Amino acid sequence: MPLPAPETAEGTLDRSIGELEKSFEGAAQAAELVERSICIGDAHVRLRFAGGALAEQLGRAFDHLAHEKSDEPDLTIHVWDSADSGTPPPPLPSLARGSPRGTTVYTADEGRHFACRPALQQLSAYERAAGRAWFWSGNAHELPFWEPAAPFRQILHWWLPDRGALLLHGAAVGRKGGGVLIVGAGGSGKSTCALSCLTSELLYAGDDYVGVQLEPEPSVLSLFCSGKLEPDHAELLPHLPSPSFAGDGALEEKSVFYVAERFPERMCRGFPLRAIVAPRVQGAEPQLTERGPAQVLAALAPSTLLQLVPARQEALSAMAGLLGDIPAFGLDVGGPTDLIPPAIERLLDELPS
């Protein structure tokens, strides 16, 4: 149900964009401006942080995508917080009384999106025509554990479709010539599958969210070099480094690992997509079975669409189209984790390249 318009509401998103520009510039003047360039697929993305601590915290997940680029970026993301910069927050929408803390207030016009979680003090915005985006938080050091592990997901969800790609909830591992997308809701074994492959020759492109370029051939685009696991699942993978964030399982807290720091040679920026795999935590050893595309769509689409805004028919149709082109499999992963990488490698060996 739409919220009533706040009393201060007037004008259009032109003014809102101007206010974000002003808020960021104030923060960048107050704190040290740090710029980093990364490549997502063949796109140049510039990250502009107001403060070195912020760059360290929210830039870490992109370390494997770092690139020296001097050309004009395809997307520039402005990142600041009020705690580090000592600047006031940009105008934020208010929540109706009794709203859950995670409530997102969203608005958009042609080519511009704004999403804010007022209670969590987070705001994301994107302006397609200028290739610009903004991410503000009240205190970046108090962001929930999943934000530094996969920063700017909302912005990437808006921007990737403008480049013929989708942000998908899934892990991806493979070889330079092709790999698999691993899909499923939380607890399905995605992360365990992906992180278990770090002991093999398989490359790692992400464990929770990846981009998938749809044309000219479906390809995985790595976004984040992080990995997240339930603390007790992490014990099954002793090769993992000490977690950067040691979740204790309370409030669904997971442990966060930065794979690029321990296994830089295993990180990759992407690969052609050869198969989609939906794991299940069952069975004594990995068992691959062919799955109908609708079954795998059910494993992929709701968990992707329900976590980002807006969720639209076009995104579901694009996912269905992907499943029409790419073979889908189920994979039982209830047994020893060291048997998972060989099962995925065998699948890749058998698939046409």
Next chain:
Amino acid sequence: MNSPQVISETVGGETIIVNLASGHYFSLQATAVEVWNGLERGDAAESIVLELEHRYEANDGEIEAAVKKLIEDFAGAELIVEDANGNGAGSGGLPPQDAGERVPFIAPSFATFTDMQDIILLDPVHEVDTQGWPHASTGT
């Protein structure tokens, strides 16, 4: 259809429906897919029944009762709503095509999945008009 909060896709002969408001999603197979596709086209329930009776062998009234029940279940899950004129299913529909030899009818049904509903309960989305986005007070 209860759009835009309900989205759906048919792939490999099965339909996946997502209710973005409740977080529930649904899997339809066989005759349930045919009924859903008919509703998406705006076909009237009577037209969908005629189409299925042309294609499937069943006892008198069996298909009509099954379609009526399925449409009620869709409405109960808020996948379809009455249109602005108070109509449920649409009023249109193609004339039944010659489907060749009829095959035994299997009553339509669908599976409901609720494992994602916590996302909607904990992290709901309120869409507002652009006029509803706040601005700094003049002079700040």
